[in-house]
Amino acid sequence: MEIIQSVLNGLLLGGLYAVIGIGMSLIFGVMGLTNLAHGDLIIVGAFVCMTLTAQLVGSVWAAIVITVVIMAAIGFFIQGFLINRVLDKGAEPALLTTFGVSICLSNTLLLFFGADARSISSSFATANAFSTNLFSVSSVYLLDFFIAICVIAVLHCILQYTYFGRSVRAASDNIHAAELMGVDTKKVFSYAMALAMVSAAIAGLLVGMTFIFYPSTGTQYLIIAFGVVVIGGMGSLLGTLLGGIILGLAQLLGAYFWGSGYQLLAGYLVLLLILTVKPEGLLSIASRK
Amino acid sequence: MTSKDLLEINNLNVHYGELQALHDISLKIRRNSIVSIIGSNGAGKSTLLNTILGINKPTSGSVLFLGDKIDGMQTNRIVAKGVSLSPEGSSIFQKMTVKENLLMGAYLPHTRVNTAAKLEKVYRLFPVLKEKAGQQASYLSGGQRQMLAIARAIMSEPKLLFCDEISLGLAPIIIQDIYSTIKEINEEGLTIVLVEQDVRRSLKYSHYSYVMLKGRIVLEGKPSELLEGEVQDAYFGLNKYIKC
Numbered sequence: 001m002e003i004i005q006s007v008l009n010g011l012l013l014g015g016l017y018a019v020i021g022i023g024m025s026l027i028f029g030v031m032g033l034t035n036l037a038h039g040d041l042i043i044v045g046a047f048v049c050m051t052l053t054a055q056l057v058g059s060v061w062a063a064i065v066i067t068v069v070i071m072a073a074i075g076f077f078i079q080g081f082l083i084n085r086v087l088d089k090g091a092e093p094a095l096l097t098t099f100g101v102s103i104c105l106s107n108t109l110l111l112f113f114g115a116d117a118r119s120i121s122s123s124f125a126t127a128n129a130f131s132t133n134l135f136s137v138s139s140v141y142l143l144d145f146f147i148a149i150c151v152i153a154v155l156h157c158i159l160q161y162t163y164f165g166r167s168v169r170a171a172s173d174n175i176h177a178a179e180l181m182g183v184d185t186k187k188v189f190s191y192a193m194a195l196a197m198v199s200a201a202i203a204g205l206l207v208g209m210t211f212i213f214y215p216s217t218g219t220q221y222l223i224i225a226f227g228v229v230v231i232g233g234m235g236s237l238l239g240t241l242l243g244g245i246i247l248g249l250a251q252l253l254g255a256y257f258w259g260s261g262y263q264l265l266a267g268y269l270v271l272l273l274i275l276t277v278k279p280e281g282l283l284s285i286a287s288r289k
Numbered sequence: 290m291t292s293k294d295l296l297e298i299n300n301l302n303v304h305y306g307e308l309q310a311l312h313d314i315s316l317k318i319r320r321n322s323i324v325s326i327i328g329s330n331g332a333g334k335s336t337l338l339n340t341i342l343g344i345n346k347p348t349s350g351s352v353l354f355l356g357d358k359i360d361g362m363q364t365n366r367i368v369a370k371g372v373s374l375s376p377e378g379s380s381i382f383q384k385m386t387v388k389e390n391l392l393m394g395a396y397l398p399h400t401r402v403n404t405a406a407k408l409e410k411v412y413r414l415f416p417v418l419k420e421k422a423g424q425q426a427s428y429l430s431g432g433q434r435q436m437l438a439i440a441r442a443i444m445s446e447p448k449l450l451f452c453d454e455i456s457l458g459l460a461p462i463i464i465q466d467i468y469s470t471i472k473e474i475n476e477e478g479l480t481i482v483l484v485e486q487d488v489r490r491s492l493k494y495s496h497y498s499y500v501m502l503k504g505r506i507v508l509e510g511k512p513s514e515l516l517e518g519e520v521q522d523a524y525f526g527l528n529k530y531i532k533c
Contacts, residue, residue, distance in 0.1 A: 182368035182397040
């Protein structure tokens with residue numbers, strides 16, 4: 001009954017994928033921008049968190065709090081000083097800016113940390129939360145999933161019930177009208193990017209605890225984020241969770257049926273299938289409540 | 290400018306690149322009045338509004354609100370000073386509920402007080418919005434959207450409200466409804482500027498009128514003193530206005 005194990009792992013892994021994709025989905029929903037640096041920013045989060053854990057504060061939990069603050073500041077400045085300046089000039093300059101940021105980040109990491117594989121060590125890494133005859137649940141996968149649900153729930157509440165959240169949605173809905181309500185849309189974009197980077201910091205921690213990472217792994221997570229966001233529908237939070245779970249399940253079931261070499265292939269076959277059948281994503285922003 | 294004037298525009302010129310869109314516009318909006326700015330398509334009404342709201346920058350001239358220069362300021366600052374616009378084509382937030390749209394009207398921090406009372410007020414003016422409060426705004430009819438745009442604009446308790454093309458695409462009976470509410474809002478003390486193509490109705494409801502043609506103000510006066518033929522000629526650019 002290994003298939004139960006595969007389904008379970010796929011489901012839990014889907015949670016992690018959702019956290020990886022959610023910041024990208026948020027930014028696309030708000031300003032129609034595909035942030036090509038999202039994967040690298042996640043890896044920056046992982047490196048910052050790793051360094052803090054190993055050398056400064058000792059505990060992963062203290063480290064993530066500081067990492068979240070640092071990453072939010074980085075997001076605020078990237079948006080405020082780079083992307084906001086080119087946003088009025090059409091879609092391409094902003095896209096290229098994020099591409100430039102992506103290259104700068106991965107090379108800076110390479111310069112400081114070298115090309116070695118790293119991971120964030122924690123007591124979760126190898127332990128099982130519980131196991132039965134049929135299956136076992138790894139602690140770190142369970143933690144990934146639990147934190148994913150928390151991140152999505154908190155983001156949902158912020159967007160739905162706060163003045164800031166409403167201004168984000170208003171700016172994404174009708175930017176001209178939002179300006180007329182007195183919203184400083186550029187500032188809102190900066191805060192939205194800071195929020196997206198909070199999710200990237202958390203994704204970085206989880207990725208670092210679950211897998212190994214290198215300065216160059218950002219692209220890999222960018223592609224996962226892309227997959228999640230395209231499957232779920234750009235800009236929809238619930239869709240992101242759904243997208244993550246579908247991608248996770250597709251990968252692990254692909255590995256179960258055809259062998260682990262087909263894991264990635266199976267994931268992207270499902271992605272292509274969904275693009276063919278429902279190109280706007282399962283829960284695109286247009287059909288959101 | 291006397292303290293009776295809320296807004297004063299002096300010799301305003303606006304260019305889009307080489308093209309001059311507004312020529313030497315001067316006008317005054319008196320406190321507590323309803324003023325109409327009338328003109329056909331392309332007369333420069335929207336450019337004028339966008340310049341007042343800080344979306345376009347003038348090449349020369351000035352816009353004064355309560356004696357302060359506001360031309361060149363960022364839109365959100367101008368709105369914060371108490372200028373509100375109910376935009377043309379009632380551009381509402383379609384993916385948000387009616388109530389959320391209204392709450393966006395009171396987004397600026399100093400307008401976030403007494404939200405419940407302000408909601409009650411706009412629900413009293415536009416009862417249909419109360420019925421639809423929880424619905425997504427994209428399900429509203431054209432008239433209801435227009436009402437929502439106006440209601441949203443007054444949620445910030447502005448000092449000056451611009452209404453761009455209220456009557457565009459609406460049935461006469463609904464326009465009538467909205468205009469009576471506009472009058473009611475004005476009688477409660479709000480200064481209102483109607484920017485319209487609908488000449489007859491806006492003249493009927495306003496205390497003072499400006500007629501625009503090809504980026505210029507070609508006629509102004511109290512509606513009671515303007516001759517209908519004169520307004521028509523100015524609006525269509527006939528007779529002595531033809532050289533403009």
